[in-house]
Amino acid sequence: MPPKKATNRKPTIRVPRKRQAPADPYEIPDEDDNEPPKRRRHADPDPENEDEVTKDVVVSTPSASRLKKTVATPIKLNGLNGVDTPSRKNNADRSARRKSARALVDRVISGAISDDEAEEGDIAREIYESSEEEDDEDEEENQNGETEPTTPSKSTPGRKRKTTTTTRARKRSPTPPRDLPAHEQFFYQNKPGLSKTSNNNLSSLQLLTHDEYFSLSRDLASQNHHKTDITHLLSLHTASFPQWTFELSQGFSLCLYGYGSKRHLIHQFATHLTAHPPCQPSQSNKIVIVNGYTPSFTTREFLSCLSTAVNSPTCTSLPPLLSHLTSHPKTTLTILLNSITSPNLRKPSFQSMLSTLAAHPQVYLCCTSDAPDFGLLWDSALSTSFQFLYHDCTTFATFSPSEMEVVDSVHELLGRKTRRVGGKEGVAFVLRSLPENAKSLFRLLVGEVLCADDDGGGAGGGGGGEETSVEYRMVYNRAVEEFICSSEMAFRTLLKEFHDHQIIASHKDALGTELLSLPFRKEELEGILEELTT
């Protein structure tokens, strides 16, 4: 560990010196640091009282004795010339250091120390250390340094890169720090370069299809070992229904949050409210359950349902509804809203409309939130008019398919669009909006593809993985035969419609013949054909 540390620290200290490199090389050691060498000198058994000049002179001497004169000489020349560039000077420094290191090593290896050599060794050591610029502990490290004479070069660019990598390597310890506060965790995990994940991917895993998901989840539902616990948890929540009713009756709105689907809870609450409405006995209460999670949610539909509930003429804006309520004080309205955090409902306009509704004395609002960030939906003005009371309603109940499109959601998360237009239903939906001859064409196409598939399946046997294609020209001819279209132009127009909805795909084979294919599995195609012919 110590050597690593040393190498890390070195460059930071060295940098300033490199920058302000003086013209005169003789001043280098002097400027480096006055203190450590002196201290070391005191510690030395044989104190060297000479000045820097002598030191430099001596540097050349041992190197000369080690037959490395060529390296030592240029330093001086450069220095004297005064055209010393920092990097060059560094090189010089480095080689001096390397040499002194080697001198030390050799000395240790040989073991015998003559007086002369001892003096020499001291100087060598001094050079080594002065360039090292370390404190006491590094004197020991010096010994270690001897064992690694191949200390990497100190040239500026290479050195820097090296250090950055070492620091990073050190910070990326195998176990991340535990128990950091959340914000620290955020900064830690978002450090650039830290996000190192493996290159594994899910290609080996066959992803679930809708059908498989549903058939499996139906089987799995009965195996849930938490079933009784979840029912018990639900019963705890239902026990507070009277309290909630009381709170509603006092003009508060409710917001039920927590993990798990609360659709069922809301349904039970609605049942409870029909028996025990929050309004006064003389008033009649209507309960409207709103499913915020439905992707097709529109404010218009929401309002029209509300106005139907209170028997007012259907209206699509809020003020008439409110004035209707005000003029009919015997009617009250309870709105039970599922998933207020769904993307459709997050629009500020909807929230402010809802708050105006909730602020009306004849309207009672209870909503549920499936995500923990519901607090961000309302500013203080909105929450004042909502008057929310928040209740922790963690249910652990599974979300129903209506609330959550599990497979789609996961595939979207993974960035895979496996489902086009929504399969069979999608095709039916698209075709419903197209003219009759388009439908006939598609039926023809499906029939042809299925035929080709049967043939191909019989012949090839292993071609199940690829989509079966039919020849464009052939389909056109068949279409003309069946009076679906009269010209190629019309044929193309019909096909374009299919292309737009991505229910067909066309490509060219190696010979340049145009081919048409349908992006569905065989079973799906059969289903479509069945639907089209009936």
Add this chain to the structure above:
Amino acid sequence: MAEINEMGLFQEDDHRVAYIFTAAPTTATTASPNTTATATTTTTTTKGARGRPTKRRKLLKKGTGAQQLDDDDDDQDTTREQQLQDGQDGEDGEGCTQWPRLFDGAESVAAAGLRREVYESAWPVLEKEIETVLREANRQTLDDVVGFLNSEVHEHEGKGRVPAGFIITGPNIAGQDLLFGQLGDALRETGEGVRFVRLRAGEVGNLKGGLKRIVREGMNTGEKEGEEGEEQVRVGGRNGRRYLDYDLEALRVFMQQKGKGGRVIVAFQDSEAFDTGLVGELVGLFHSWQDRIQFSVLFGIATSVELFQARLLKSTARQLYGAQFDVVQANAVLESVIMAAVAGTKAQLRIGPGLLRKLVRRQQEQVAGVGAFVSSLKYAYMNHFYANPLSVLLADGQKLDKEILQPEHLEAVRMLESFKSHVEQAVEEGKLDHARMLLENDSYLKVRISRQAAERQRYLGKLLQSLALVTATELSKRSFIGLYEAALEEGIFLDHSPGPFDLGDAIKRSTPEELIGLINRITAVIVDGNPSLHWKGMNSDQDAKTAVNKFEGLRADVERLIEKSKENKTSLQSKYSSQSKVLRTTVVAQKVQLSRDTATLTEEDNAFTEAIDCFFAFFKDLVGCEPLSSLFLHEVWQYDYHLPYEDVFVPRPGGTFARALTRPHDYLGCACCDKANGSAVGTLPATSILYHLYCEAGALINVADLWAAYYALVGEDSEIGMDERSALVHFYRGLAEMRAMGFVKQSKKKADHIAKLKWL
């Protein structure tokens, strides 16, 4: 699984955006065409899950005046209960379900009903009170604004420009609604054809939307015909001409039809939130229509007029002719609300010092608006009367006859802290009989309980008197709220120094003139009381008279002394005044001696000193009270619980979700996950396992690795032994839920990677 079974029953409704809920299966054809498939009651499936239905059934049969309980769906019972309920509490105004009976259902119906009655008499009084306070607070501003808009000044000075009122509301946007509502009411009262249109940035996105709203509301406010805006646009156009619904011409024609002198006032409630361009465009339009429709605008401004103006175009600013109005700041409003509704005599329930401090701090730190404070207050009342069976003791003496007190009530009283300490104190003082009677004799205890109402009145009288007098001295550095909190918590003791009520020094240091002013203020308070506290002065005439006499005698003395000293041309001072003491340094034999000399006081000075001492003694007689917690049975009328308040008003959804996911055992109480103790085990729900893995992962998560880790926990090699496809189903579900909760999102950085979104 219950979900799946019932899914079949109301599946169709679940996919619908909104539907009218009808519980009874027979009423399928009511109201909406949407409700073709109606929901079926779920009572059968959940009956078992409900809390103790059998036990309650038994109670109902006892004939204690059966009332419906929380969730009893039995038809016969309900009707019978309904009749009984009608018979019993005909005077009940609000709500219609009976409160549940406490003491585990042993509480009598009468007691539960009485609790509710007390609540319904206690809270509305306060609500009205608070409303008056809030209205009063805004009155000055309202008058100014209305005066400005109705004045003729801008007819001359601001010729051709649009009159504009800039109302500085401060950062508290929650109070704006009330203010602008009141403004609308006030302005409509002033003139026939005044139309008031409120615009909020959230509702008005663009020019067209804004104009639509102005036209519609401008034409709606006149008479309530219940017709829709579009309808009236058509009516507006004569000669069969129809206007687009954002055409101001429609408004003009409409106003012409309605007759003379109509004007439109458009209020931008949260001006800062509006798009600057939009404001400019609207103002420009108003300006150009000024010769046909008389427009005025109001801006609610949270920062300052200067900042607001800096945002507007110069050309826009030139079209406005305005004045600035200030609104009473939230803190001042809060203080008067607290005086009226928390400290005042009308408050039946005392909010304990801890809760009060918390509420006030939330106001100041989170700018929650007074509305939030009032809600919290209301919730405290609701909680107390709904959940504390002893709250019934707050009822009036006549209603609280001895029959209503059940053995359970007495038992509960004997469990109270204050009861225990009272008995302990009695034992220490040697009143053993009293203590024994309290513990053993029910009727003795009942008598004591019935006395506590008077005790409470006496205490409150003393408390408010002390507070009123202390505030009247104007010498305390603390705000009223601080004083009130301290008084409840520590009591009022003038001697305790340093303490919140150490007024002694301040009073003693006062000059003769100050003393006279002090005496005047205090006598005024003694006689007239403090209107904002609804404290009507000292109640017993005798006491008040003697006190006033004493003070007036003192004042006469002091005045005489002042006269005298004027004749002598000396200034009157007491020994407490700062000049009277002199620190002297004398050098004696090269040593410094410090000596304190009392300056010589004249005869009058001594007399004045005496007068001050006398005054302070009187004052001390009148001021002082015990801390609330030292009173016998204070739990009955004090509410000081943080938890329900915090849970309900300041939720911590992040923590709740994290807890549910890290430690599902806390909620489920299941045996299988008991051992996990916050770590990931295979038995946890899939989402929970994924959440554990999620917490360990970095900012970018490889789904393949996540799946591998998940499968290692639940897969075939683990204890759970799930096969791959089933595990994958769970994995999918968990991942989808994580996404729905906003924990992860898709990442494009690498294939099959997702990005972490929450660090909780």
